[in-house]
Amino acid sequence: MLATPRTTAIPWPTGPQTVSPAAPFFIVMNGASGHQDKNDVQSVVRDVMARAGRRHTVEVVTQPGQLAATAARVVREARAAEGVVVAAGGDGTINTVAQAALGSGRPFGVLPQGTFNYFSRTHGIPSDTQAAAELLTRARAYPVQVGRINERVFLVNASLGLYPQLLEDREAFKQQYGRSRLVAVASSLATLMRHHRLLRLRIERGNGVHDLRTPTLFVGNNRLQLEQTGFAESRATERGLLAAVAIKPVGTVAMLWLMLRGAVGRLGEADNVESFAFRRITVTPVGLLGGRRIKVATDGEIAWMTGPLEFGVASEPLMLLRPDEPVADGERQEATT
Numbered sequence: 001m002l003a004t005p006r007t008t009a010i011p012w013p014t015g016p017q018t019v020s021p022a023a024p025f026f027i028v029m030n031g032a033s034g035h036q037d038k039n040d041v042q043s044v045v046r047d048v049m050a051r052a053g054r055r056h057t058v059e060v061v062t063q064p065g066q067l068a069a070t071a072a073r074v075v076r077e078a079r080a081a082e083g084v085v086v087a088a089g090g091d092g093t094i095n096t097v098a099q100a101a102l103g104s105g106r107p108f109g110v111l112p113q114g115t116f117n118y119f120s121r122t123h124g125i126p127s128d129t130q131a132a133a134e135l136l137t138r139a140r141a142y143p144v145q146v147g148r149i150n151e152r153v154f155l156v157n158a159s160l161g162l163y164p165q166l167l168e169d170r171e172a173f174k175q176q177y178g179r180s181r182l183v184a185v186a187s188s189l190a191t192l193m194r195h196h197r198l199l200r201l202r203i204e205r206g207n208g209v210h211d212l213r214t215p216t217l218f219v220g221n222n223r224l225q226l227e228q229t230g231f232a233e234s235r236a237t238e239r240g241l242l243a244a245v246a247i248k249p250v251g252t253v254a255m256l257w258l259m260l261r262g263a264v265g266r267l268g269e270a271d272n273v274e275s276f277a278f279r280r281i282t283v284t285p286v287g288l289l290g291g292r293r294i295k296v297a298t299d300g301e302i303a304w305m306t307g308p309l310e311f312g313v314a315s316e317p318l319m320l321l322r323p324d325e326p327v328a329d330g331e332r333q334e335a336t337t
Helices: 038-052 064-081 091-101 118-122 129-138 162-177 181-192 223-229 232-239 252-263
Strands: 007-009 025-030 056-061 084-089 108-112 140-144 147-149 152-154 157-161 199-205 208-214 216-220 242-247 273-278 280-285 293-298 301-306 309-313 318-322 333-335
Touching (some): 025 091, 025 108, 038 056, 091 108, 091 118, 091 301, 118 223, 129 318, 147 157, 152 293, 157 162, 162 293, 208 216, 216 232, 232 242, 232 273
Antiparallel strands (some): 140 318, 147 309, 157 216, 199 280, 216 242, 242 273, 280 309, 293 301
16 A cells, blocks of 8 residues: 655635625525425525525526536626625535635535535534524634545545445435435445446556555545544545545455445444545546546536546635634644645
């Protein structure tokens, strides 16, 4: 395995930024996310904003294919009005709006509406819509690390191979049986019972090269998700790093056993799993049929990308509206490679 690189400080904002009480909120809402009725959600948001005396607009997107374009337009409007960009939906929706908001200079807020809500839970944002909306009206903006894979951003994770297939199958199960954690587990079991094609990957990290055969490569940018599955690298994001996880070639029974270990927070201890923290790596798929195109998942959203794939930390953070927390000891760290 490649050696862990030395670290130096990231020149990011060192503290929170206060949001002007006159700043309007520009909310992009995914009409297909979550269990709540979107009219009820809008009513709650409207009441909270009215009590706080805050201007806001809500753009409800009912067609998934329109989400990215709507987010880009809303970010332009927020920049012109010196407002706040808000994503209302699950981790995939938040990813799409964050993709548009990163680099805009505007504060970013979240109204969680998804099933797992890893991003919002990690940063202490309530899952209750009223509580989350009230937080928006008083919170300060803190710098939050963003991951990149080529031109795409990710806030929770990015992956190749088996994990994107798990996500696709899970969405198909949800369409048929509804959105719940039980349905998600059942779909994962069904996927793991099938044959898994191995990826051949060449990983370049600094001056080192590592050839890998694996059914899946997972890159995490979320402390909570990594903690729940039992990886020591869960604190990597607090040091300006990402965490890579790869499973060694195993059979179906062993794969199911690994899934069980992950469910009880012990996956990081398994002999069949490799993991390491990094600042930047280049991953080149080797021997793919049809060229170098490969299926990639970013925060639950599936896309085809062309290798080589550069994973790394974005050069600037999102300025996220979240609860105040005590300042952590020490400076934020990053790897030099």
